[in-house]
Amino acid sequence: MPQQSIPTNDAPVYVVQLTDSHLFADAQGTLLGMNTRDSLQRVIDRVREEQPRIDVLLATGDLSQDGSEESYTCFRELTATLQAPARWLAGNHDEPLPMEKAAQGTELLNPVLDIGNWRILLLNSAVPGSVPGGLDEGQLQLLEQSLKDAPERHHLICFHHQPVSINCAWMAPIGLRNAEALFAVLDGFPQVRALLWGHIHQEWDQQRHAVRLLASPSTCIQFEPGSEDFKVGEQAPGYRWLRLHTDGSIDTGVSRVRDFAFTVDYAGDGY
Template sequence: MPSVSTLTTEDPVLLVQLTDSHLFADAEGSLLGLRTADSLQQVIDLVRGEQPQVDLLLGTGDLAQDGSIAAYQRFRQLTGSLCAKACWIPGNHDNLPHMREAAVQSRLLDPVVDLGNWRITLLHSNVEQKSQGYLQDSQLQLLAQSLSEAPDRHHLICLHHHPVPVGCEWIEPIGLCNAGEFWKVVDRYPQVRGVLWGHVHQAFDQQRNGVRLLASPSTCIQFAPGSADFKVSSEAPGYRWLRLQPDGTLQTGVSRVTDFVFEPDYSANNY
């Protein structure tokens, strides 16, 4: 059964996506020289200043870099200041058993959430010890069931890996390997309005058959758009907000922290 909120079908829904935080058990842990807990805190402070009422916080994978329970507990603690319902999905750096342990006595791993006139379905595309993604049959069945059971709702689908090319040659091989199977399901249901993912550490906004395709900045380091090889951008960490209207329209934007100065230390390439 989906998680259901108190919003009515006439209410707009405000979502915030925080993705690819890459936290460590050690609060001082860094990625390419950037302390990831600090950058996440900066983004959370930005959300708190810009979004007074968040209906759902989406953590779309790679919440931890080291897969430690302590890292997930830190993500839960830091994001708790937003006082919003939250849902998590795992990415390729995550450890799902540890994520489950950190989410104990919560609904953080609910796969289906009904909010207003919308249904949000959250899929697990992670493959143990692999960078690329894959949706198991159980996940494709979950998606089909979620869509078929709510034909009168507008739908947003969330996963970690990108199901379409994003324009970075080095990233394409580590996307969703069975994207074709994913789209076969999606294309059967005209009520799908958007697909949202993380993983690529950059903003992306396109359309496919009337479906909005969205990716978002990381709360830590950013990947340079259009790069052939691994390259970190100078862009600041940020988040994506999505306003889901009762009529199925979707407004969205990206917001980034200001006064951010970071020079990547490639000698410490622990990504």
């Protein structure tokens, strides 16, 4: 069972990222033939086996596929078994009002979290009615203000849409449309250590100047890396773990469920 403890200034912050769970109100709901509730449970079981301590659980968008309050309530209940403080942000499939209702009375949607020597900031890149993302002026101002207010803290900045090319031609038009505005802010602040996102349903780990660029597998279907056209990969569902060290360095990796068999149904409910 994960331990609940507040990191001291000389201890790392233990983070788990779950992303793109695409849950339905219906417990039998499937995405391209995969029951997304079952696959999320398998990933949570894997997290419980591998992570004895979790200081922060981050859910980086597309928690829901149908935008129902029931799907968010399900996500909250399933992840509560990890007994870790959690934060959510929205993806392009999420619906703000049902998400807010399911999070009512909690800190789940609070965008700023200070823990140890770190500040974790969650930005909303979802654009209503749009698959591509963007950071509006309010989100860019939140980002800049957060960085100005905490120059002594290392920053991990999270959102949903990819801000760089991931070498998947079909995904290029549906990423973060104003990434240049994001980087214009980030490049003025040396305490930025990493960006963390979802959306791409695959692992990504690159460096841009001194900033780590990270994305992670979905807890359900995977997208084939390097694909020109839409293609579901054979990789198993998974999650990302991170160790945020006091000096600003990061250890991170991806873990996937074992013994997972899945046959994609392109005739089923689509992405």
